[in-house]
Amino acid sequence: MTLEIITADSLAPLRHGFFTRRGGASSGVFEGLNCGYGSSDQQDVVTINRTRVAGALGLGLQDLSGVVQVHSARVETVTAPDPAPPEADAIVTATPGIAISVLTADCQPVLFADPQAHVIGAAHAGWKGAIDGVLEETVAAMIALGATRENIRAVIGPTISQQNYEVGPEFIERFLDEDPDNARFFANGKDGHYQFDLPAFGLHRLRAAGVGHAEWTRHCTYADPARFYSYRRTTHRKEVDYGRLIAAIRL
Numbered sequence: 001m002t003l004e005i006i007t008a009d010s011l012a013p014l015r016h017g018f019f020t021r022r023g024g025a026s027s028g029v030f031e032g033l034n035c036g037y038g039s040s041d042q043q044d045v046v047t048i049n050r051t052r053v054a055g056a057l058g059l060g061l062q063d064l065s066g067v068v069q070v071h072s073a074r075v076e077t078v079t080a081p082d083p084a085p086p087e088a089d090a091i092v093t094a095t096p097g098i099a100i101s102v103l104t105a106d107c108q109p110v111l112f113a114d115p116q117a118h119v120i121g122a123a124h125a126g127w128k129g130a131i132d133g134v135l136e137e138t139v140a141a142m143i144a145l146g147a148t149r150e151n152i153r154a155v156i157g158p159t160i161s162q163q164n165y166e167v168g169p170e171f172i173e174r175f176l177d178e179d180p181d182n183a184r185f186f187a188n189g190k191d192g193h194y195q196f197d198l199p200a201f202g203l204h205r206l207r208a209a210g211v212g213h214a215e216w217t218r219h220c221t222y223a224d225p226a227r228f229y230s231y232r233r234t235t236h237r238k239e240v241d242y243g244r245l246i247a248a249i250r251l
Contacts, residue, residue, distance in 0.1 A: 003033065003056055004227065008155040010213050011113050014120065015057050016249035018109060018157030018217065020227040024049045029239050034229070036103050036244025050246070057099050057250050064248065066101045067091050069124045073132040075141040090123035090138040093251070094145045101248035105229040106160040106221050108202050109247035112138060112211075114147035120249050125156075127171075130202055131178060136209045153213040154206045157247050158228050161220035162187060162197035165232070171196070221245070 003023035007016060024033025025048045030041040033049045047061070054064040065081035067088040074088040079095045091100040094117075102109050102124040112121035123129070123138045139152060167186075172194050175182035185201045186194040199216040206214035221228040234242035 003052060005056060006157060006217055006219065008111075008215065008217065010153045010215060011111060011155055011249065014113050014115060014249055014251065016111055016113075016247075017056065018111070018219075018247045019053055019056075019245060020158070021229055021243060021245065022227060023052065025052075026243060029234070029241055030243040032243065033246070034243030035246035036105075038103075039243060040241045041243065053101075053246055053248060054099065057248060059097070059099055059250065063098045064101060065091065065093075065098050066103070069103060071124075071126055071128045073129060073134040073137050075121075075123075075134070075137045077141055077145065089125070089129050089134050090121060090141070092119065092121040092138060092141040092145060094119045096251040099248045099250040101246050103244040103246055104157075104159070104221075105231045105234075105242050105244050108159040108198060109157040109245070110135060110138070110154055110202065110206075111157065111247055111249045112142060112152055112154045113249065114142060114151045114153070116151050117145070117147045118251055119145045119147040120251055122247060122249060125202055127196070127198060127201075130198070130205055131175065135202065135205045139206075139209045139211060149210045150212045152211040154211050154215075156199050156202050156214075156216040158217060158219035158221050158245065159199050159202075160222045160230065160232060161199070162195045164220060164222035165196045165198055166190075166193050167196045168193055
């Protein structure tokens with residue numbers, strides 16, 4: 001099976017993609033393109049999958065750069081792939097010939113580009129990273145490399161949608177304490193719970209940061225098991241582990 005790659009016109013002509021789980025070598029609960037070394041999948045199979053991703057971007061595996069994600073607002077600026085990547089949740093570069101990437105399984109993968117300044121970024125933005133400012137920090141790191149705020153384009157890839165993201169009352173309190181207007185990202189759910197609109201919150205933060213363009217591809221990871229891995233769906237099904245989707249962009 002060939003790889004399935006979701007792209008965005010707004011990031012053209014840069015080579016990029018939000019890769020689905022189709023076209024990979026993993027099997028079992030990881031069936032497909034699992035790119036997460038942090039999973040319990042066979043490491044050599046994950047390497048095969050990541051090699052396919054790099055190849056789709058016209059690069060070798062050694063040119064695919066990432067970070068050890070910890071749900072933070074930390075951003076790493078790179079000039080070459082690091083064999084021992086640091087803990088961070090976003091990565092930016094102005095160096096041609098390498099791809100920067102993030103892994104997700106419900107959280108938001110966000111790809112950034114200022115094609116005029118030749119600066120790109122990638123961020124892993126779950127609820128914690130988003131509220132702590134990882135998207136704004138990514139924009140700031142790109143500007144430090146020469147990008148201009150109004151020329152930055154940002155695209156949120158497949159992530160969990162509001163319909164499938166149930167949260168408790170203690171969750172919403174964190175958002176309301178930061179800004180009472182954040183109530184607009186929550187809908188009433190069942191039994192005192194709420195439905196959180198993570199991609200809408202991400203778009204709000206990006207637009208408030210002043211980027212020239214922000215969009216969501218409108219794919220829900222939870223709702224489409226044939227195409228996407230989902231941490232929450234795995235939890236609900238009581239499966240032992242889950243795969244990680246990869247999103248990547250290169251100059």
